[in-house]
Amino acid sequence: LETAKRDFERNQNSHLDILGVLGTAFAIFDEKTNLYFYNTSFRQLWNLDADFLEKKPSYLQFIETIRQQKMLPPVPDFKTFKEEELSVFNRLWKMRDDLLPLPDGRTIHRFRMPHPNGVIFAFEDVSDRLATMRRLNDLTEMQQGILDNLTDAVIIFGPNQRLKFYNRAYLKLWSLDYDKMQDEPKMDDVITYQKLFFSNIPEWNDFRQTMLTMIMEGRKFTLTRDDNAEINVSPQIFYDGSIMLTYTAKHSATK
Numbered sequence: 001l002e003t004a005k006r007d008f009e010r011n012q013n014s015h016l017d018i019l020g021v022l023g024t025a026f027a028i029f030d031e032k033t034n035l036y037f038y039n040t041s042f043r044q045l046w047n048l049d050a051d052f053l054e055k056k057p058s059y060l061q062f063i064e065t066i067r068q069q070k071m072l073p074p075v076p077d078f079k080t081f082k083e084e085e086l087s088v089f090n091r092l093w094k095m096r097d098d099l100l101p102l103p104d105g106r107t108i109h110r111f112r113m114p115h116p117n118g119v120i121f122a123f124e125d126v127s128d129r130l131a132t133m134r135r136l137n138d139l140t141e142m143q144q145g146i147l148d149n150l151t152d153a154v155i156i157f158g159p160n161q162r163l164k165f166y167n168r169a170y171l172k173l174w175s176l177d178y179d180k181m182q183d184e185p186k187m188d189d190v191i192t193y194q195k196l197f198f199s200n201i202p203e204w205n206d207f208r209q210t211m212l213t214m215i216m217e218g219r220k221f222t223l224t225r226d227d228n229a230e231i232n233v234s235p236q237i238f239y240d241g242s243i244m245l246t247y248t249a250k251h252s253a254t255k
Helices: 002-021 040-045 050-054 057-067 080-085 126-147 168-172 186-198 205-217
Strands: 025-030 035-038 097-101 108-115 118-124 153-157 163-167 220-224 230-237 244-248
Touching: 040 050, 050 163, 057 080, 097 153, 108 168, 153 168, 153 186, 186 205, 205 220, 205 230, 205 244
Parallel strands: none
Antiparallel strands: 025 035, 025 118, 097 108, 108 118, 153 163, 153 244, 220 230, 230 244
């Protein structure tokens, strides 16, 4: 038993040593909610005084301190907020995570997990990551808006030959519904969706393979559908391997 205890303590201390040098901010508050362990990143993230931390403050004292420093997310009822924060010491059975939007504009991703000594907290500043995601989403929306305003039908596949973008004109041209274009279908599947317009082609698989070959080689070609609509197909291969197909109808379908 004594050997097991020593092994447990040695392993635990090793884990704490690892946490101490990581860039992510870590802190452990014990079962009495007093600070048991913290690393340098934790102190720096919350701009805490080393003397304050060495006194092993309670979790509520930590909350009060960062609130005074205006580093706590604004809450309408601080008393209720403190009660909810303390409840994890009694009701935490698995990891929880949430986002803390700070008054200074940063966003902190917080993880809370059960620990043999109490509760371990991990804090990660994800402000730059979220800002990048927002910029990417804005760019994606802008690209989609440009595509949707084009008269020609346009569809774009990524380097893995899976669907990335398409416009409303493409759906209309091939009488497709929104659901079929979800989950990034493969180029082969998307081309197969056009089969309904080529019932006069006896060997569809050969015809489809010919189209795919010409697309991959960046060669233009013309399709004649059952409704006599002639459609010019213009593939464009980008430097990263992405492929954009533009479908231009030469004339309207005959009635």
